[in-house]
Amino acid sequence: MKKLFNNEKIDTKSLNEVIKLGSRILKVLFVLLVIVGIYAVTLIFKEWKILPFILLILKILSPFFIGIIIAWLLDPCVKFLHKRGINRVVGTSLVYIVMLLLLYLLITTIFPLLLGQLNDFIRVLPDVFSNVTDWLNNFIDRFENISFIDVEAIKTDVVASINSFVGSLTTDVPRTIVNFISGMFSTIGVIAVGLMIGFYLLFDFDNVGKVLMTMLPKRLRSDALSLFTDANDSVFNYIKGTFVVSIIIFILSSLVFTITGLxxxxxxxxxxxxxxxxxxxxxxxxxxxxxxxxFTQDVATGIIVLVAIMVVQFVEGNFVQPLVMSKTMKLHPVTILIGLLLFGYFFGVVGMIIATPLIAVIKSVVLFIERKFEILKFNEEE
Structure with missing residues (x-):
């Protein structure tokens, strides 16, 4: 009591510390509640077979969504040109011309190299697995003096597992390539329609949001616009930053792998x-x-490549990430990891990729509710 009271007056400093601790606990509980809610909704969707229906609708409307995403990503470029006196129609045309030229250069330069290297790698894949098998056998042989370990049985199981994997791989890879090529034509058609939709949306993309806002009651429009702006800025900065960082990692990794002889x-x-x-x-x-x-090539190459990867990750973590991602949303690592586990469990690799942007949107909603209704928020008057 003496800590909280001094001459019959409340010690506001101690009280504020208690209030701030309570605020943090409430925020954590709120985030956990949101995560549990997402988990529950996903389970309901799977149980009631709602998710396949939603995925079917998304597949049917995929050209429209592709168009919206393209327009959303390219709109800042068109706005940049518009601020310098270039008409939006002309600006959209210029941005599309540059984008299509970049795609053409990508298809005619990078893709052939990738396909050539993929073809070469598939040819040497049996040798790679043979080296892996030899290395594992040599490693297992070190335990032959231990009486309770059946070295030969382990080696037999390892070889059988690797041969089974290689057999399935040699069967699945050609089938995957055939399926990819057969599905490419329909995918190209969907992307082409999406590009056309995005082109026309870019002419007046700002009005798309205004039209959507008119569907809401007037009393909600201001709050909805504020929430949308916060979420949009957060997600866009994250996607832009992640794209730039991934391109840099691709270039740096390709260079060091070429130099090391991988x-x-x-x-x-x-x-x-x-x-x-x-x-x-x-x-x-x-x-x-x-x-x-x-390491299957030789130990020296393996060590050099491992060190090179560590150097690239050091440069990325200490220089590239802080420089490029400084303006993106600030999310706690634990929150991101929980999101990765949750979305990865239900949606696989795609879920892990979209987890962080979705968590950013959830964070924007939480912060908006906090500002709007003044919950989880306390004055710190001393």
Whole structure:
């Protein structure tokens, strides 16, 4: 009591510390409640077979959604040109011309190299697995003097597992390539329609949001606009930053893999760039296959590649990330990891990729509710 009272007056400093602690606890509980709510809704969707229906609707409307995403991503470029006196129609045309030229250069330069390296890597894949098998057998042989370990049985199981994996891989890879090529034509058609929709939406993209706002009651429009702006800025900055960082990782990884003599350096650089979009665990997922293949070439190459990957990750974590991602949303690592586990469990790799932007939207909603209704918020008067 003496700590809280001094001459019959409340010690506001101690009281504020208690209030701030209570505020933090309430915020954590609120976030956990949101996560549990998402988990419950997802379970209900799976139980009632709602999720397949939603996915079917999304597939049917996919050209429209692709168009909206393209317009949303390119709108800042069109706005940049519009502020400098260029008409939005002309600006949209210029942005699309540049984008299509970049796509053409990508298809005519990077893709052939990737396909060539992929083809070469598939040819040497049996040798890679043979080296892995030899290395594992040599490692297992070290335990032959231990009486209770049946070394030969373990070696037999390991060889059988690797042969089974190689057999399924040699069967699945060609089938996957055939399915990819057969599905490419329909995908190209969907993307082409999406590009056309995005082109026309960009002419007056700002009015799209205004039209959507008119569907809401007038008393909700101001709050909805504020919430949408916060969520939009947060997610857009994250996607833009993640894209730039992934491109840098792809370039750096491809360069160091080429210098170190790793097989298919561009292919493994691309894997590192793609997996980097998954926070925290993505870099390890991308580094594992490159390191494994490097060690199957020879130990020296493996060590050099491993050190090179560590250097790239050090540069990315200490220089690239702070520089590029400084203006993106600030999320606690535990929150991101919980989101990765939750969305990854239900939606696989795609869920892990979209987890962080969705959590950013949830955070924007939570902060909006906090500001609007003044909950989880206390004055700190001393």
């Amino acid at each position: 097989q298919a350096p561009l292919l493994f650089g691309l894997i590192c760039g793609i997996t980097n979009v998954i926070p925290y665990i993505g870099p390890y997922l991308g580094a594992f296959p490159a390191t494994l293949v490097a």
